[in-house]
Amino acid sequence: MWDYLKKSNRPVAIYGMGNGADKIIDTLADYGIKPVGVFASDDFVRGQSFRGFTVKRYDELKAEYPDMIVLVAFGTFRDEVIGNIKKISKQSEVFAPDVPVYGGGLFTKKYANEKREELKKVYNMLADEQSKRVFENCINYRLSGKIDYLFDCQTDPKEAFDNILKLGEDEVYCDLGAYNGDTIDEFFSFTGGYKKIYAFEPDQKNFKKLSKKYGEKKNVFLFNSAANDFSGEIGFLTNGGRHSVASDNGEKISACSLDDVLNGEMANYIKYDVEGMEEKAILGAKQTILKYKPKMLISAYHRTEDYFKLPLLINSIRDDYKVYMRHYKYIPAWDTQFYFV
Numbered sequence: 001m002w003d004y005l006k007k008s009n010r011p012v013a014i015y016g017m018g019n020g021a022d023k024i025i026d027t028l029a030d031y032g033i034k035p036v037g038v039f040a041s042d043d044f045v046r047g048q049s050f051r052g053f054t055v056k057r058y059d060e061l062k063a064e065y066p067d068m069i070v071l072v073a074f075g076t077f078r079d080e081v082i083g084n085i086k087k088i089s090k091q092s093e094v095f096a097p098d099v100p101v102y103g104g105g106l107f108t109k110k111y112a113n114e115k116r117e118e119l120k121k122v123y124n125m126l127a128d129e130q131s132k133r134v135f136e137n138c139i140n141y142r143l144s145g146k147i148d149y150l151f152d153c154q155t156d157p158k159e160a161f162d163n164i165l166k167l168g169e170d171e172v173y174c175d176l177g178a179y180n181g182d183t184i185d186e187f188f189s190f191t192g193g194y195k196k197i198y199a200f201e202p203d204q205k206n207f208k209k210l211s212k213k214y215g216e217k218k219n220v221f222l223f224n225s226a227a228n229d230f231s232g233e234i235g236f237l238t239n240g241g242r243h244s245v246a247s248d249n250g251e252k253i254s255a256c257s258l259d260d261v262l263n264g265e266m267a268n269y270i271k272y273d274v275e276g277m278e279e280k281a282i283l284g285a286k287q288t289i290l291k292y293k294p295k296m297l298i299s300a301y302h303r304t305e306d307y308f309k310l311p312l313l314i315n316s317i318r319d320d321y322k323v324y325m326r327h328y329k330y331i332p333a334w335d336t337q338f339y340f341v
Contacts, residue, residue: 001095001145002031002108011036011065015058015088016074017050023099024073025051027106036068037061041084058088072096072147077330085147085331095145096332102276105304107142118308122323125311130155131325138307138325138333147331154329161190164324164339165269165295169193172266174258174294176200176227176281177273180209187271195219198261200274202226202253221261227274227281228255257284269295276302278310282317289317296340300325301333314340 005012005028012028012035014021025035038053039045039061048055061068070092072085088094098107105111112119119139126132134153141149161167169192175183178199187194197220201207207224214220226234234255258270258281267288274281278298288294296314300306311323324339 001097001143002027002106005033005069005095006031008069011068013061013065013068013070014038014053015070015072015085016040017048017055018074020075020099021050021073024071024097027097027099035071036065041081062092068092070094071145072331075330075332075334077328077335082329082331089147094147096141096147097145098142098332100304101302101334103303103305107139107304109143111304112139112143115305115308118312122308122311125315125323127322127324131323134325134327134336135307138327138336141333150327150331150333154327157186157326157328158190160297160324160326160337160339164326164341165190165297166341167191167269167295170195171269172196172198174198174200174262174267174270174285176258176271177275177299178206178210178222179273180206181213183271183273184214197221198258198267199223200225200227200256200258202255223254223256223261225254225256226277227258227272227284228277229257229280229283231256231260259285259287262288264291266292267294268292270297272296272298274299278302278306279313282310282313286317289314293318293320296338298338298340300336300338311338 012033014024014035017038017040028035037056038050039056039058042057045055045057070088072094076082085094123132123135126135137149137153167190171191172195173187175197178184178201184197184199199210200223201210202225204224211222215222228234232255233252235252270285272278272281298310300310314321321340326337327333328335
């Protein structure tokens, strides 16, 4: 996609503002491309500026540059926003560039060729045809920026809970990255009950919401800590949302390994959505994985290398897991998950 944009010499417009737009504009600069403007959905245009551009409406920028290429620079699962993107794509060529949420590196053709053997190993580990379809489509999306690849492979989360995880009412559930309790809500909606729940959430604002909802529940243990490969302190940048993240530049907060928290006790389902710290959190649960072989859901989209590094890491700990992959309604491919059972 990046090479195509450079060769086309057509005007490029950015749809959206924020961190994603910053990363896309910076990457375009690496390819010698300067956007012609930034636009937002009509309801968000209030004369503001972003990166030196006055933020406009789509129709305003389209009138100035009829042949412009549109780059979607934000994440969404909302039907009305996706509908608007589809509407724009009927009038303009649209891409949703894949830039990593955390870390560096782009999933380019060169990168894919360099990691070819690792990618092939993971593809061959996948346990069903839908997983292989998701893997292929997500790679094709990351290379091309074409969102139709994502629409073509998305399923409903209920399918994975019903057909892959098959959880019951007596699970010991470890929610690593519990946010405000929404994933515990989802867990309850599919199981109806639990034996124990251990929930980690490092962001204080999120943790207050989590505590208000689940702090008084029996056998629910809440930790205002980051899931990590050791117990101690780490730097942390907080924003009160989903994307608070570990950082050397942040304030010091508590971090715990799941192995230390469980202290040899059983867990039979672990969910990992820890904003780019999945590798460390997995290593912090190595003994639990070895001893109990818990079912696992692991987010696969925070870092460029997650598609191969995380499943190969689990395979190096235990090689008897069945591995599945699913993508749910989201642009870009943020809601993409590995399942290990």
